[in-house]
Amino acid sequence: MIEIRNVSKSYDKIKAVDNVSVSIRENTVFGLIGTNGAGKSTVLRMVAGVLEPEQGEIAIDNLPVFDNIEAKKNIYFIADEPYFFANSNATDMQKYLCSVYPEFAVDDFYNYLVNFGLDKKRKINTYSKGMKKQLALICGICSGTKYLLCDETFDGLDPVMRQGIKSIFASEMERRGMTPIIASHNLRELEDICDHVGLLHKGGVLLSKDLEDMKCNIQKVQCVFKTIDDEAKVISSLEIMKNEKRGSLNVLTVRGNKAEILAVFATVNTIFFEALPLSLEEIFISETEVVGYDVKKLILG
Amino acid sequence: MMSKNSFLVSMKENNKRRLWVWVVAVLAFALLFPVMTALMVNNIISSTKLLAETYEASVLQQILHDRLINGMKELFGLWGYTLFASAAIAIISAVQGFSYLYSRKKIDFYMGMPVKRKRRFLVIWLDGILLYILPYLTGLLVGLLIAAGNGAVNGEVLHSAGAAFLTNVLFYLGVYHMAVLAVMLTGNIVITGFAILVFGLYEFAVRLAVQRYQALFFKYFSYYGSNNRPLLSPFGLYIDLVADFNSKNTLNVKYLAGLLLFALAIGLLSYFCYLKRPAEAAGRAMTFEITKPFIKVLLVVPASLLAGLSIEGSVNFIPEKSMEGIGWIIFAIAAVLIIGCAVIQVIYEFDIKGAVHRKRHILISGVITALIFLVFRYDIFGYDGYIPARDKIESIAFVPEYYEDPTYSTRFDEQGNYMSYQNYADRYMYLTNVADICELAENSMEEYDKIDRYNYSDESKESDAWWSYTTVIYRLKSGRQVSRSLWVNVEDEQTARLLDKIIGSEEFKKGYFSGASDNIVNMVKSDRYQLSATFGNTIYQEKMSREQIEEFLEAYRKDLESADFSSIKESVPVGIVTLYFSEVIAGSNYMGNAGYVDRVTRGWDVGMNIYPFYKESIACLKKNGCYTGVQLKWEDVEKIQVMNGNYDIAERLQKQLDESGDGEETFEDPNLLLERGATQNYFGYDIDTRVYEEYTDQEKIKEIVSAVFANELVRQDWDNGKALDDNYSVIVYFKTDSPMTRNYGASAEYGFLEGQIPGFVKEDTIYKE
Secondary structure, X not given: OEEEEEEEXXXXXXXXXXXXXXXXXXXXXXXXXXXXXXXXHHHHHHHOOOOOOOEXXXXXXXXXXXXXXXXXXXXXXXXXXXXXXXXXEHHHHHHHHHHHOOOOOHHHHHHHHHHHOOOOOOEHHHOOHHHHHHHHHHHHHHOOOOEEEEEOOOOOOOHHHHHHHHHHHHHHHHHXXXXXXXXXXXXXXXXXXXOEEEEEEOOEEEEEEEHHHHHHHEEEEEEEEOOHHHHHHHHHHOEEEEEXXXXXXXXXEEXXXXXXXXXXXXXXXXXXXXXXXXXXXXXXXXXHHHOXXXXXXXXXX | XXXXXXXXXXXXXXXXXXHHHHHHHHHHHHHHHHHHHHHHHHHXXXXXHHHHHOOOHHHHHHHHHHHHHHHHHXXXXXXXXXXXXXXXXXXXXXXXXXXXXXXXHHHHHHHHOOOOHHXXXXXXXXXXXXXXXXXXXXXXHHHHHHHHHOOOOOHHHHHHHHHHHHHHHHXXXXXXXXXXXXXXXXXXXXXXXXXXXXXXXXXXXXXXHHHHHHHHHOXXXXXXXXXXXXXXXXXXXXXXXXXXXXXXXXXXXXXXXXXXXXHHHHHHHHHHHHHHOOHHHOOOOEOOOOHHHHHHHHHHHHHHHHHHHHOOOOOOOOOOOOOOOHHHHHHHHHHHHHHHHHHHHHHHHOOHHHHHOOHHHHHHHHHHXXXXXXXXXXXXXXXXXXXXXXXXXXXXXXXXXXXXXXXXXXXXXXOOOEEOHHHHHHHHOOEOOHHHHHHHHHHHHHHHHHOOOOOOOHHHHHOOOOEEEEEEEXXXXXXXXXXXXXXXXXXXXXXXXXXXXXXXXXXXXXXHOHHHOHHXXXXXXXXXXXXXXXXXXXXXXXXXXXXXXXXXXXXXHHHHHHOOHHHHHOOOOOEEEEEEEEEEOOOOOEOHHHXXXXXXXXXXXXXXXXXXXXXXXXXXXXXXXXXXXXXXXHHHEEEEEEEEOOHHHHHHHHHHHHHHOHXXXXXXXXXXXXXXXXXXXXXXXXXXXXXXXXXXXXXXXHHHHOOEEEOOOOOOOXXXXXXXXXXXXXXXXXXXXXXXXXXXXXXXXXXXXXXXXXXXXXXXXXXXX
């Protein structure tokens, strides 16, 4: 488990991360979401032990991470711009990583290279941006570490490749309990991969929840009430997070579990009623609007 | 068995990233040792072959051997190219090794790895040392093998190579750590380059500024003891060590320890900075915010002070004369101060707008600069008039440069290394009559402060004062040494009385006169040196043998005991004993601290005035048949030409001419006047007052002969003693059948002592208006 407790970090006089506390459970895919400058990379760099927090603590499996080799053995950090040695090829990288990570899976590494169509002898500086990201991911996966920190790593990967990586993640999670932590500014990229999501904004955590919990706790309903009294009764009985009215059609986002909400609607007369599925984006919009943020501006730009 | 993550594996992996640095180091030492050895051996062999017709085979073989050994000692020893290569590799290695700290990408990669920061430092640091030592040793070994194959290696060469290796490694460590520290304190390579430059030059610049300001504002400042060479720099320590090694042929532990301590201190400091360095410093100008204002002020203050000095000559700023031009000095200081602060702030921020930020730094730098300037301007610490308290002085060296030195003798130590007057006195003169010297210094400074050297008046011109320059080195009981210049009026009675005691002392003679030195006695006794010796007035000369010189030196020392300032000042030498020692050196034509020498010899010359009251010396010379006894033999003379310049008359007439208004021409270029046919004498007067007279009459020749002295024998010296009359020039033409024509030449230059011109000569050569 990675525990981030009251962590703050400033660059010169600019507060990049302000009193952030998040817990990342093992064997889940944790998505760290936020706009550019929200502090995602800073949090990941601190978790990777690259940066030292000014305040607070970061512990990897109860070990402080900064300059702690035992904690770092459990982490592989893929930066937003992964670094490869000058004039090196994939084999050179593998040799170096083998000297640093004793559990490095050499056979898997070369298998993945073949599967991803990457030439092990080709100089990495001739790779495309996407290929470099693939190689960085392969290095990270094969390092054998428990935690894989990916900073904007899925940007630039085509959908097929993303799918491939996701399936590798799934198998590694199942096989050895790998825990990927993925930072991204793009909600839609993480929707089908994350189990738990933390939303960062202006250096602080807006929320950190399991996706399933969020999905179960928010419902979206569209209906046409027969009378104004019916509408008033429902609104007063439920925790309405959002109510969009288009003529007589009400689109309600309601906090609560589905059964309870349906029970309330059963007590009033409706001309039309339908429960709609919620996207991750909509869940976030609803959650963050509650705390006064327009998440469309935050996440979707 | 080596574990996968062992230290050696880390070093190996690190070295893979540094291959090009290895290549540079290997190439450098391949060029410096094996290639240079082959070239030098080849050059020495071929150049020595040219001597085949001059020397016998056995001698030639010895010359070749000597040259090869000397060449190899120099090549494998401490020399400039190795210094340059060591410094260059140290800087490249440090910057390349730790350059990952400049890049966020690299920092994310390396610091994300499960490797302790301490270990990463150690791996890079150690590789940086190995990539110097291994190519050095390999190159040295191959070079030595090539040299050995040509018979050019012996114990001396190995000793020289070993000493150089040890010194170079310590020097390398010093520069390497300095460059590592520069990397740790900065965030990008350009600023690191500046930082290395600053580290290398800063102390020198500060010392230079202090020295130049002292020289500018303090009239008693002495350059002796004021050293520009940085002490806190591997370069300064290296230069000192090499100078010392070249003179003593052994490594001085003091300098080695200095180099080691410097390397250790800077190494620890750089390691501390490495541990404290935040990862986010990558790409910034400076790593630690807190250092920025200090560094700015520390750079700008000496830079602005030096800027003031740089224009001091062009605005003719002479504080002793007047404060004219000080406005320009202050302007230059202020301009560099403001521009310097602005430029550094721009570098800090990587933004031109930074030029107008942090204006308070300009104010702080300005205040500090002004304070320093005022310290010199008003001599706040009383430097100029400082004479140490008598009871705190252990001994003193009093150095009247060029005093009583007819041939500007070489001064040298036991090994024959050349020394300046001050160095020689510093080493050998330990005057204990502290009170006399302090009294002389006090009186002289008091009197000298009263005169206005830059505004001559007729009154000052007519003064009898004769100010002579000397250096006084006070050795304090605390171990400190203080050097000051001193101007003494040798015509002052009290000064003369004190000078009699100082110059008359045994300690002075031992530490000033080359002829009184034990070194010269040892040289005379040694077969190692060839010696040619003469006694004469530079025209009439008698040769002396080694044994005669040995005997003479004993007599000379006894005579010297009775000599003092006044007795020498009032006398005219009867002749000069000149010694010239030489040593044959095969091989190199440069002997380090021993100076430049010609291809086969180096030499030392010593001249000693012999005064009429040097009874023992004269008796010794007479006994050995070396005493010429005369300035000129009338029997050798064919004719004498006397020229009287009549310069007093010329000056008076010129003055009249100028006052009458016709003197405008004096402002014209004298060469133009000459081109227009005007007759001038060589002092630039419009009227030529020179009068020539030739004497062939034997009686007149006899009278002139008894009154003349060889030009080179009588020199107006530091003591303002007896001098030849400037107005008269006497050219003596020898008879064609005279031995002088064969031995010396057809003519010789003589002069009359002031006030001792024969009456008929005066009459014959006076200018008639």
